[in-house]
Amino acid sequence: MGFGSSFGRYRIAHSKFSLVFSQRSRQDKEKFNAQQVEITFLGTSSGVPTRSRNVSSVAFRLPQQAEVWLFDCGEGTQHQLLRSDLKPSQIRRIFITHLHGDHIFGLMGLIASCGLAGTGQTIDLYGPGGLKDYIDACSRYSYMDIARRITVHRISTGIVYEDDQFCVSCAKLTHRVPAYGYRIVEKDRPGRFQLEQAQALGIPPGPIYGQLKQGKTVTLDDGRTIRGTELCGKPEVGRKWSYCTDTVFCDAAVELAQSVDVLIHEATFAHQDAQMAFDRLHSTSTMAAQVAQLAQVQTLLMTHFSPRYAPGNAIQLEDLLAEAQAIFPNTKLAHDFFTYALERHR
Numbered sequence: 001m002g003f004g005s006s007f008g009r010y011r012i013a014h015s016k017f018s019l020v021f022s023q024r025s026r027q028d029k030e031k032f033n034a035q036q037v038e039i040t041f042l043g044t045s046s047g048v049p050t051r052s053r054n055v056s057s058v059a060f061r062l063p064q065q066a067e068v069w070l071f072d073c074g075e076g077t078q079h080q081l082l083r084s085d086l087k088p089s090q091i092r093r094i095f096i097t098h099l100h101g102d103h104i105f106g107l108m109g110l111i112a113s114c115g116l117a118g119t120g121q122t123i124d125l126y127g128p129g130g131l132k133d134y135i136d137a138c139s140r141y142s143y144m145d146i147a148r149r150i151t152v153h154r155i156s157t158g159i160v161y162e163d164d165q166f167c168v169s170c171a172k173l174t175h176r177v178p179a180y181g182y183r184i185v186e187k188d189r190p191g192r193f194q195l196e197q198a199q200a201l202g203i204p205p206g207p208i209y210g211q212l213k214q215g216k217t218v219t220l221d222d223g224r225t226i227r228g229t230e231l232c233g234k235p236e237v238g239r240k241w242s243y244c245t246d247t248v249f250c251d252a253a254v255e256l257a258q259s260v261d262v263l264i265h266e267a268t269f270a271h272q273d274a275q276m277a278f279d280r281l282h283s284t285s286t287m288a289a290q291v292a293q294l295a296q297v298q299t300l301l302m303t304h305f306s307p308r309y310a311p312g313n314a315i316q317l318e319d320l321l322a323e324a325q326a327i328f329p330n331t332k333l334a335h336d337f338f339t340y341a342l343e344r345h346r
């Protein structure tokens, strides 16, 4: 095997895998609440759809602001949305990894439908150079007037979006065309406000409490200086997740995934088909697991599987799962409509 050396820290693992399977379906059925970030896979097949798997797209329903962010939008994504309990009208941002068709051919249909729904909702689109030309050409030749509803942002390594709650950054992966992985970080929140303690200090009621709750330092009318941070409990650390596809094993994926709660990583091929992964610049299950291990993530969700491992074939997805779990035990296989809840760190 001559493909190990040029891929940095990726090591070829040997195939003595312990076949430990566990029942994962409970997670699918868990109830979700408004505090959870809810991850829903809308497509988990690479290249072409199969009977049970559509091409790439994953949705994140964000807590509180009732917004859905999509990552990639393969053909048929809007049909998948209609079969899920997500509302297309809540889609506010779409992040595209790269311009291969199985990641973008659903964009125009979805955007057109959102426009016809007449909600007036605008969508911000983020993706590599060429995405705007693609959208402009499609809308021009199909007589769609989307200029007022869509803003296309060209991404490059670094921060691509930031608000009070989240920061989204990206870095270039290693694929046949320019492809970017994403890292999403929720900002830390001040800890729980100790109301009794504030009252005991004789702080008069009013807007001052709001400032203290945010951890600010205020000066009272009587001249005392009160530090909000001292009246708040331990800050709540925000959640982090990362989305890495399409790529062969690369250090950029390890960096994007550093210490995240959830890493979504492609695993197009089984370990024994590693040569194909190197030739086509995709990952094997073992590469995905090694990224998870090196980045010290909590959970690895694998997706973007080649249709060659569909039921009935010699190698099946359970084999890819076993290969990955031999390296990184907390690995799960995504399937279409698989939903995973990301809880707050309290």
Ligand code: ZN
Residues within 6 Å of the ligand: 098, 100, 175, 246
């Ligand atoms: Zn691709």
